[in-house]
Amino acid sequence: MAKQSPPMVVRPYQLMCIVCRLGAKTNDKYYFPERLNAIERLIRKNPDSPLALRCNVDTVFRYQNPGRKYDTPEGRLFNDKRDLAILQRLGMAPGDTRPARDIFKRLIDAINNSKGICGAYEGVRSVTWRGCRLAADGNYARGCTIGRTAVIPARCADEKARAKKNSVREIYRAKILKIRPHHLLCMTCFHGGKTNLAPIQEDNLFEVIDVMQKNPAIRVKLVAGPCIICPPCSAYNPKQNLCFTSGMRDQQKDLDTLQFIGLKYGAVLPARKLLRLIYARIPSTKMVCAYRDGIRRAPEWHICNDPEGSQNYTKGRAAGLGVIKPK
Numbered sequence: 001m002a003k004q005s006p007p008m009v010v011r012p013y014q015l016m017c018i019v020c021r022l023g024a025k026t027n028d029k030y031y032f033p034e035r036l037n038a039i040e041r042l043i044r045k046n047p048d049s050p051l052a053l054r055c056n057v058d059t060v061f062r063y064q065n066p067g068r069k070y071d072t073p074e075g076r077l078f079n080d081k082r083d084l085a086i087l088q089r090l091g092m093a094p095g096d097t098r099p100a101r102d103i104f105k106r107l108i109d110a111i112n113n114s115k116g117i118c119g120a121y122e123g124v125r126s127v128t129w130r131g132c133r134l135a136a137d138g139n140y141a142r143g144c145t146i147g148r149t150a151v152i153p154a155r156c157a158d159e160k161a162r163a164k165k166n167s168v169r170e171i172y173r174a175k176i177l178k179i180r181p182h183h184l185l186c187m188t189c190f191h192g193g194k195t196n197l198a199p200i201q202e203d204n205l206f207e208v209i210d211v212m213q214k215n216p217a218i219r220v221k222l223v224a225g226p227c228i229i230c231p232p233c234s235a236y237n238p239k240q241n242l243c244f245t246s247g248m249r250d251q252q253k254d255l256d257t258l259q260f261i262g263l264k265y266g267a268v269l270p271a272r273k274l275l276r277l278i279y280a281r282i283p284s285t286k287m288v289c290a291y292r293d294g295i296r297r298a299p300e301w302h303i304c305n306d307p308e309g310s311q312n313y314t315k316g317r318a319a320g321l322g323v324i325k326p327k
C-alpha cells in the first residue's frame with residue numbers, strides 16, 4: 001500500500017470558499033487564493049486524501065486550534081462563528097478528519113446556501129457581524145449545483161461500461177467466485193423473491209446469482225473489500241480497488257456476516273452450502289445492515305433499507321435465491 005500523507009489541515013470555511021469560487025460569475029476576490037488552490041489541487045489529485053477540519057475554539061477542543069493565519073478580515077468573532085456554524089451543519093467536531101470526498105459530499109448535502117452562515121444575517125446591521133461581502137451573492141449556491149462533480153469528477157460512463165463487459169465475462173468463466181461476505185446478503189435483497197430478474201449496469205449482482213442458479217455447487221471464496229460484484233459500480237475505484245462510499249459500514253457488515261456464520265476471509269464453500277449457512281444464521285438484515293438495534297448513530301453509520309430488516313431479503317431468503325430449495 002502507498003504511504004499515506006498526513007491529513008491536510010483545512011479551515012471549514014475554506015471548503016465553502018472553494019465551492020463558492022466555482023459559482024462566481026465575476027472575478028470576485030477570494031481571500032488566501034494560494035491556500036484555496038493548494039487544497040483544491042490536492043483534492044483533484046486524490047479525492048480520498050484526508051482533510052483535518054480545524055478551527056479556533058475556546059473550549060476543551062482547543063488542542064486542535066490552527067491559529068489565526070487564515071482568518072479573513074471580518075474579525076475574530078465572525079471567523080470563529082462561521083467555522084463552528086459549518087461544523088454544526090456537517091455534524092462534525094473541531095479536528096475531525098475524513099477523506100476529502102466524504103467531506104465534500106457532506107458539505108454539499110448539508111449546506112446549499114451561504115446566507116446565515118457566512119453573513120447576510122437576518123436583521124443584523126452591526127460592523128462586527130457584517131459578514132463576508134459575498135455571502136448574499138449566490139456564488140456558493142451556484143457552486144453547489146456544479147460543485148461535487150466539478151471538484152471530484154464522477155466515474156466515466158464509457159469506462160464503467162467496459163468494466164461491466166469485462167467483469168461479466170470473467171464471472172461466467174470463473175471456476176471460483178470471489179465475493180465479499182455481505183454481498184451474499186445484497187444478492188438476496190436484489191433477488192427479493194422475483195422470478196424475472198434482469199442485469200443492471202451498476203453492479204454484477206444479477207450475473208453472480210445467475211451463475212449460482214445454473215451451478216449451485218460452484219465454489220465461493222469469501223474475500224475482503226470490493227469483489228466481482230463491484231467493477232461497474234459508480235462508487236468503485238479500479239486503480240485502488242476501493243469503494244468510494246460506505247467503507248466503514250461495509251467492512252462492519254462483512255465482519256458481522258463472517259461472525260454470524262463462523263467463518264473467516266479465505267474460506268471456500270460450495271454456493272449452496274454457504275447460502276444454507278447464511279439463511280439459517282441470518283434471518284434478517286437488521287442483524288447485519290442495521291447493527292442489530294436499527295439505530296443510526298451518525299451519517300457514517302447509515303442504515304441501508306428498513307432498519308427493521310429488508311423485506312426483499314426476507315423474500316429472497318424464502319426463495320433460497322433460486323439456488324437452494326426453500327425450507
Ligand code: SF4
Nearest residue numbers: 016017020118132135
Ligand atoms: S460567502 Fe464568503 S466566506 Fe462564504 S463561501 Fe463565499 S467567499 Fe467564502
Ligand code: SF4
Nearest residue numbers: 185186189289304305
Ligand atoms: S439491506 Fe443490507 S443486504 Fe440488503 S441491499 Fe442493503 S446492504 Fe445489502
Ligand code: SF4
Nearest residue numbers: 203230233235236243
Ligand atoms: S463498489 Fe462499493 S457500493 Fe459499489 S457494489 Fe462494491 S461495495 Fe457496493
